[in-house]
Amino acid sequence: MSDLLATLTDWVLWIWSFAAVQSVAMLVGLLVLIAFLLLMDRKVWAAVQMRRGPNVVGPFGLLQSFADLLKFAFKEPVIPAGSDKIVFLLAPLATATFALAAWAVIPISENSWGKWVISDMNVGILYLLAISSLGVYGVIMGGWASNSKYPFMGALRSAAQMVSYEVSIGLVIICVLLCVGSLNLTAIVNAQQDGVGTRLGLTNSFLDWHWLTLFPMFIVFFVSALAETNRPPFDLVEAESELVAGFMVEYGSTPYLLYMLGEYVAITTMCALTTILFLGGWLPPIDVAPFNWVPGIFWFIGKSVLVFFMFGMVKAFVPRYRYDQLMRLGWKVFLPLSLVMVVLTASVLHFGGFAP
Amino acid sequence: MVTAFFFYLFSTLAIASGACVVLAKNPVHAVLYLILTFFNAAGLFVLLNAEFLAMLLIVVYVGAVAVLFLFVVMMLDVDFDELKAGFIKNAPIGALVGGIVLAELVALFAFQGLTFAPGKIAAAAMPSGLSNTEALGHIIYTKYVFFFQTSGMILLVAMIGAIVLTLRHRQNVKRQSISEQNARSPATAMEVIKLPSGGYNVPAAVKPKTEAAE
Numbered sequence: 001m002s003d004l005l006a007t008l009t010d011w012v013l014w015i016w017s018f019a020a021v022q023s024v025a026m027l028v029g030l031l032v033l034i035a036f037l038l039l040m041d042r043k044v045w046a047a048v049q050m051r052r053g054p055n056v057v058g059p060f061g062l063l064q065s066f067a068d069l070l071k072f073a074f075k076e077p078v079i080p081a082g083s084d085k086i087v088f089l090l091a092p093l094a095t096a097t098f099a100l101a102a103w104a105v106i107p108i109s110e111n112s113w114g115k116w117v118i119s120d121m122n123v124g125i126l127y128l129l130a131i132s133s134l135g136v137y138g139v140i141m142g143g144w145a146s147n148s149k150y151p152f153m154g155a156l157r158s159a160a161q162m163v164s165y166e167v168s169i170g171l172v173i174i175c176v177l178l179c180v181g182s183l184n185l186t187a188i189v190n191a192q193q194d195g196v197g198t199r200l201g202l203t204n205s206f207l208d209w210h211w212l213t214l215f216p217m218f219i220v221f222f223v224s225a226l227a228e229t230n231r232p233p234f235d236l237v238e239a240e241s242e243l244v245a246g247f248m249v250e251y252g253s254t255p256y257l258l259y260m261l262g263e264y265v266a267i268t269t270m271c272a273l274t275t276i277l278f279l280g281g282w283l284p285p286i287d288v289a290p291f292n293w294v295p296g297i298f299w300f301i302g303k304s305v306l307v308f309f310m311f312g313m314v315k316a317f318v319p320r321y322r323y324d325q326l327m328r329l330g331w332k333v334f335l336p337l338s339l340v341m342v343v344l345t346a347s348v349l350h351f352g353g354f355a356p
Numbered sequence: 357m358v359t360a361f362f363f364y365l366f367s368t369l370a371i372a373s374g375a376c377v378v379l380a381k382n383p384v385h386a387v388l389y390l391i392l393t394f395f396n397a398a399g400l401f402v403l404l405n406a407e408f409l410a411m412l413l414i415v416v417y418v419g420a421v422a423v424l425f426l427f428v429v430m431m432l433d434v435d436f437d438e439l440k441a442g443f444i445k446n447a448p449i450g451a452l453v454g455g456i457v458l459a460e461l462v463a464l465f466a467f468q469g470l471t472f473a474p475g476k477i478a479a480a481a482m483p484s485g486l487s488n489t490e491a492l493g494h495i496i497y498t499k500y501v502f503f504f505q506t507s508g509m510i511l512l513v514a515m516i517g518a519i520v521l522t523l524r525h526r527q528n529v530k531r532q533s534i535s536e537q538n539a540r541s542p543a544t545a546m547e548v549i550k551l552p553s554g555g556y557n558v559p560a561a562v563k564p565k566t567e568a569a570e
Contacts, residue, residue, distance in 0.1 A: 133419030
């Protein structure tokens, strides 16, 4: 019996050693999580407006996202006659693929088994920056291939928006990297075990995390993440009042589903990135008995969902920005602020003797 | 084995998509092929253990430069017949330039041979234990710091030049002043007027004009 068990364990471990198997496990987990995050988004929005939200499919409407999936998948895809068919279909595919590819480097936990990440890259954070800057291609290609005015205008707008806010996201990431001294995401989380809290006597606590030391940058990053993923109040991509549905006007059925999927995966990536950079990843908030028994993955998911909840609350109660105000915020407020903070952080680290 | 497979995959795709950039009829397709070429080049960098350069290539060229290309090219109203006519007209010059480059390459390889001694191209050995990024930083910020800073300066000057050339404050265009807008208060923006019932009021700003009309 124990022989059989040992063989079985070996066999499972051998299967698990393939990156492809890990990727499939990661994607399945991620997509199921996103199905419920989508529902949570709508429920939070409804609760703020004192509505019930989706509550018909399944208990408490829990299966709503799966019903939506079936609805989209069984619709007839309509491709406009004047469109560039290949690029038209390639655009949503690119959006979804690039968004999912980001999860190859995101570390979920670390314990005695090793690092819970598919690819423990040296330049993980740069990879994330590169992949998130590719999201803009799905938008531009879709808007152009539709061969119609409104999608084109929407695509130009949202592409300009995404490119603008990438700049401030990059500078905020540089601030964090200066404090850590490594481009590896696992190293970034582990660097947050030591900081303000440790010096105050609360070893390995939530005061050690970067949100406190880099506080203004935490806010800048959060707002830029909202703009980068085209979430309200920066959802000018699909400002219904003036642009119908932005670059997605001509899309329906499965291609539209892929766009929505890509968007939500990108949002989840940003939530996970906020968790990794500023909220200590899988580290428990306080390193004492009941908290440090909980496996790291639960802390990681819990913190990411908390950030997603903030995304949802912002959507519910902040009115939409005007386009020129959005651009002003990105270029004239966030860019100088984050540039100054990069210089300030570097100076404090160098002259204060904190440099890693 | 796996490395060789990926090398041939990336290099074949890079050459094929590079050829497609030239051959594509639609300029937007050409830019999309160009992006594919950049991707494959980044893949080759990863195979060389230069992952920092690979990511930088994607962030800078694919994430920023190619987006601008695409912006410009998408806005063009392309007339394919005119493009073809231009192609035939300029073909001899293009063939001449391409021919010279090809002849030079052939001459170089005929003179040098197709094999290079690895020691000739490879840079000085990296100190062990350093990651790719750290090694690059050590070289750029010590040995080549002057060139690095100078190239940064040149880019800055080019950027300022482009802004100066295009930034014109035209007359007769209404402009927005955010600070002025935010500083407005009811006291400065509103005027309370006593109006007798049955009477009328002409705003002060319009008065001289109406008088002139009369």
